[in-house]
Amino acid sequence: MAAQKENSSNKVERMESSSAHNSAVQHVSGEANFINDISAGEKTLYGHIVYSPFAAATIRSINFGEAIGLPGIHAILSAKDIPGENQMGPVVKDEPCLAEDEVMFIGQAVLLIAADSRRAALAAEKKIKIEYRQTEAVHTLKDAIKKDLQLSSPRKIETGDVDKAFEECDHIRSGELFTGPQEHWYLETQTCLSIPAERRELKVLSSTQHPAETQAIISNVLGISKNAVSVEVRRIGGAFGGKETQANHVAAWASLLAWKTNCPVKIHLDRDTDQIITGKRHPFLSYYKIGFTEEGQIKAFDVELNADAGSSTDLTNAILERALFHVDNAYFIPNLKVVGRSWKTNKPSNTAFRGFGAPQGMAVIEQAIDRIARFLGKDPATIRKMNFYGETNNNITHYGEAVENNRLHRLWDKLTESSAYND
Structure with a gap:
């Protein structure tokens, strides 16, 4: 079927043949790079999130003293360590970056860990003690x-x-x-690589549909100006709306860890986690x-x-x-x-x-x-x-x-x- 396109003089021209997608060859050959394919060097740390196991609970205490000294652990952050505002709601400021006094759903982020590897992060998580008191949850x-x-x-x-x-x-x-x-089921799960740059700035590679908003959320939680945060999106492995606002979460978490450690930090959710914690x-x-x-x-x-x-x-x-x-x-x-x-x-x-x-x-x-x-x-x-x-x-x-x-x-x-x- 002939398609149409609009030229610079606003006249409609007919296209008698189909045109290839800009990255079609790279996609079908497997050469297209997504964020999880990109390395920021040997100093890149693994970003890990400690999630709430409860749908509704108050947080009575958090103790990660034993975990912070383990080999391969560079930082463990709680809501108290956020230098800016503990909020990442895109319109209404009612969504904490990290849970502080209460958790409101299974999978809500409570702590962030920067580690040399996934194995080191999981070992640290086992040493963390969080005391919850469950409250009544509303599911329907x-x-x-x-x-x-x-x-x-x-x-x-x-x-x-x-x-x-x-x-x-x-x-x-x-x-x-x-x-x-309905689950979005994008092929590429939520992913971000946050890289410290010169003059205490950040270069953020994010799988986001809304780079400007991601930039604003990161600057807000870090308490720095927007022009200190550069967000780049080369390509997205599917989104369908699921990365319009919720890519901000992973980007904010990775950036908090990168800011704290002054090292590149990558967070790439596995499929199970992505489905549990996203809307x-x-x-x-x-x-x-x-x-x-x-x-x-x-x-x-x-x-x-x-x-x-x-x-x-x-x-x-x-x-x-x-x-x-x-x-x-x-x-x-x-x-x-x-x-x-x-x-x-x-x-x-x-x-x-x-x-x-x-x-x-x-x-x-x-x-x-x-x-x-x-x-x-x-x-x-x-x-x-x-x-x-x-x-x-x-x-x-x-x-x-x-x-x-x-x-x-x-x-x-x-x-x-x-x-x-x-x-």
Whole structure:
């Protein structure tokens, strides 16, 4: 298929042949270097993290006196050793770099170790004594809602008169939908190599989708200016949103150890650890009520979206807002009210994932339409097409934007015909 590109004069040119990815040869030959392939010399230290084994607990004491003197151990850092601010929340400052008085999820970082090798770091970890006192953990959205652990103020969008519209509907159905978490499963796990440079500066090689934010987080925890931190990203071995904010964690930890030891420090999470300590796609628990005519025309839709933020805010507010904007999906609904709330649970903070809240919002209306079709005994495709946004009318979204250049009806007809859907 011919592709298109835009030249410097803003004219669209046709590309009659495909073009190769810039690193295609290196990728297929195995010559492409990722951070874990890069060496910063013999002085490079192994960065290791001591994680919380509990989802909720207070930290009563930490003692690493026996560990610090072991062979091959260069530094052990706790929250008290952070020279800057013990925070790495990208928007809301509610995510500590290292746990100080309490832990909020299994896998939360408590201590950092700089060692000659993984073996030396593990030997040191065995000598570390941390006394915890477990507290009650909240694992599910329903429990968080029951305990009123709301993380931020509700978001709301409303158009039309929903209550009045329900009174005029032929039928009303209500439902509940839970959409679960999803692992990003990038091929390259979270990785960072932090290298001390001249004049007490740092050169940071990070597998991050957001180098400027990673730079800001590192400078914040170290208490130094941003221009003293240079973040470089040659290539990323997959991300899908999972390295938009959460690559900052490994980068901050490696940089703290490099700053303390004045040696390069590399942290490369193994697959098990990466899956345990990083956030997923936000689980949503959604409740809805939908009103419609005997023919299946939707007249009213009332939705409540509840997002599982995990232990801190991360990008939850933006993701929740995106879900509110997509709760209509492709359908014109004249009377619609949607309220979104985020809730705190004792899990790693959930984060960006491709779709960024849109799939969770769209899934609700799609389930509701399937229920309408079953109730009326009609083909779901018929109900969907009947409720599509129009080209010249019925084309204003619940947030007041006109749907322009709407090809949906024509595409739908072509696809149902080419797929022999009605045969």
